[in-house]
Amino acid sequence: MRDGGQVLIWRWTGRTHHDASQCRVALRCALHELRIPDETIGEAVMAAWELTANALEHAHGPYEMRLIRKRSSFIFEIQDSNSFLPAMPSSHNGGAKTLMELPERGRGLQIVEAFARGRWGFRPSGGGAKVAWMEILTASGGAGVAKR
Template sequence: MISAPAAALGLVYRWTDHTINPTGEARAALRRALADLGLSGDTISDSVLAVSELVANAHEHAHGPYEVHLRSAAGRYICEIYDRDPALPADLYLTIATSRDTTTARAGAGSETLSEPLLERGRGLLVVHELAKGQWGFRVTRHGTKAAWVVLATVGSAS
């Protein structure tokens, strides 16, 4: 197993409501951190895409300041995106999490299983769900705010 460099774990990126390009900056910072961990190019690309969707959602729908953290727990690398909004997007998350066939839903067939808001918006969370193989979600922090989380890779999955 490869041990994670301490510099790659912890706070990866911080931004506010006034930051011009938080999604692009978060992608670049996360890409560097994941490369420092020795993850493969495909794992980095998939992880950056999934996290950028969560960063964009936080920036659009929540209150800042915001932070992206990377940690290792239970043999997995987990990325968490913190905002200051306590509201969890439960309806949208539950719709995606309970969908049995996201591939069919993304293709347009079987879309009757998706809620109307998801048909209009929120397809990015389907991408997150697919890339994370369902290992993602939201939680309330001990401070009463919210964190989106996503499992990026197994520790030791470097190429």
């Protein structure tokens, strides 16, 4: 997969059975095949699952998970059919809130923030859809990778 290349991991509808476990397995396998270091895969799957769980809870299918190759990273995307773009939490990009200060809901985005270190967000995707995305740095990746 060359820089800028995209791979579809999985596409499913709201009627797909066991979608949660299938999503995690599909992403884990894709990251493994792309030679993401094992120590990164577990954290990446956990953070990506939080974005996916939000899509499953707040939008209807169809859903689509993708990975896009960048120089020293991959961009994970989850697209859903809801055009509403959530507000970014105040902790985004290094805010001072801790897990203990957050309300019961929204803690999953803290996991995304901790993993992606501000390199994540939401964007419209046309046709009444939106994409939640986050960057997964590879072992050779460093700080300063441009945001999408």
